[in-house]
Structures are given as C-alpha cells and as structure tokens.
Amino acid sequence: MEIGYPTLKQLRYLEAVVAAGSFRKASVRLGVSQPTLTSQIAALEEALGLVLLERSRTGVLPTSAAREILPRAAHIADEVRAIRDFARFTAEGGMGIHRLGVPPTLGPYLLPEVLSDIHANHPTLRLHVREETPNDLEHGLLEGRYDVVLTSLPMDVAGLVHTRLFAEPFRLCAPPDHMLATKPVVEARDIAGERLIAIEDRHRMFYQMQQLARRFDARLMRDYEGTSLDAVRQMIATGFGLAFLPTLYIRSEIDPREDVVVLEMADAPLDREIVLAWRPNSAHRGLYRLLAEQLRDSCQRKLSMCVQVFVNEPEMQS
16 A cells, blocks of 8 residues: 655644544634545545544544654644744844854864854854864865864865965973973974974874974874873873974963963974865855954954964965
8 A cells, every 4th residue: 555645734734633622623723614624634544544533423532543643743843843934034134053163173262262253243143063173074064064164274175165264373382390491482402302292193283293393303202192182281281291282272271270381482383274164165155254254353353462363365275
C-alpha cells in the first residue's frame, strides 16, 4: 500500500478536531464548514491508510495512531511558524543568524571587545560563534558549515574572499625570575640558545613560533608543546622556557597577572595578520563587508595599543 503525504492544513484540522472534541466545534473555531472539515480529515486518513478518529454520538476521540501523529504535527507547525517568522524578520530588514568561526587563539581575547559594538550597530544581527583551528575554519567555510570566519594569513584554502582587519604583534614572555627579565631591552643575541615553548602544530600560530625560533636561533621545545595559549603561559610561569605570545592574549591573560612578564625587545618580532573571510558568492557578502568595517573601527578605538588596524583594505581572493 502506498502511503501519501499529509498536508499542513490536514494536520492543523486534525489538531483542531481533537482539541475541540467534535467536528462541529472545530469547524466553528476554524471558520470552515463542517463538511469541508470532514472531507479533509477523511482525505488525511486515506492518504495515511490509518483511522485517526473514533466517532460517537457524544463526539470524537483520537485513536492510538492519532496520538502518535499529533506531537509530530505540533513540531512541524512550530517549524513552519519559525520559517514564516524568519521570512518576515528578513523582509523587514532583520539580518538574521550567521555562523561565525574564530580560532581559539583569537576569539576569546578579541570578541569580548567588539561584540557589543556590533550588536549596537546591527541589533538584528545574531552571531552564532564556534571555535576551531584556522585550517578547519577555512574548510568549514568552503563547505558551508560557517557563513563567515576570522582567520589568519596565509590561508590554506583557495576559493574564498578575505579582507585584512589588523596585524597583531607577538611579544616575548618569560618567568619573573628569568635572567632576561631584569634587562631593560632584550637583544636578539640574548635569546640564542634559549628554550622556546610553542603551541601544538595543529594551530597555524605554531609555524610563526617556529619561524621566530629560527630567526633568533632559539631552541623550540617540540616535545613539550602547549595545547592552548593558557597551557603555554602556565609552562612559562613554571620556568620551563620563554615564548612569543600574541598581544591580545597578553592584554587579556598576562597583564592582569604576576606569574609571567613581558620583555621589551630591540628587534620587533613577527606579527600575524587577521582577516575576515567569506564565500565569494555569499548572498550576505554586503553584510560581511559592513562587519569588517565595524571590526576595524572597534579595534582602532579600543585595541590600538595592541594591534595595527588596516584601513581602506581591498577584498582579496585566496
């Protein structure tokens, strides 16, 4: 036997009849004639091949099959209302929910500073934030798991559009009792041979830390990599070695503490360039351009001591 598909109207009529306990009362509540209501319920029963209502002189009762169907029908009705509400929200200028991906080495230290500005300027924009490593973020964006991502250059995935937001310098950090902590300015030669702690290589930042170790002829401790920036900081605090850490992390997690100190260097270390990226054919690319400008503005006003904000940046294809 071939099972047909119920219509939304038929399911709504079934709910109404069960709630009212009779066809007559349900027809009044729905504003339709009783024959119309009866024929729709009959069509539903025929489509499903099930008896859904037990009829009697005192009214109607749902069968066991109807009792199984009704909660599912209510869920479907909720989803349809959500679709309708979203369509109305968007048609009236609402920006909706957008999935934003951020690296764990950046998101917790940047987003608290900028999200309030974004909400104030775009009150109907909702950002669903999730953390992953840059490589996973970029693949996720290409595959549609994200709508827009914050990531760092150089990007691993081709076929995306990005615009640079700011450059975030790395600074050298040490335990307070390290011999370099007493020097007003640390020279490049002072770091030669020192043990450098890095974050594990699933993070793009690892390769920048590796580059810094080569530049200053330091020893990168590959057997003792941190799983996170906090893990690196904790290893510094125990005297395990030095590390280059990004300034936004330092501002958030090291400046308020006393277990790690930030050293002044004569030679400026590297920085990482942070970009906002989206798919080139995204229906919301205009919104993401606005979002990029908002991020630059917030960083310039609040974080200019930590990062170098790029202005008048063109969009680039990765």
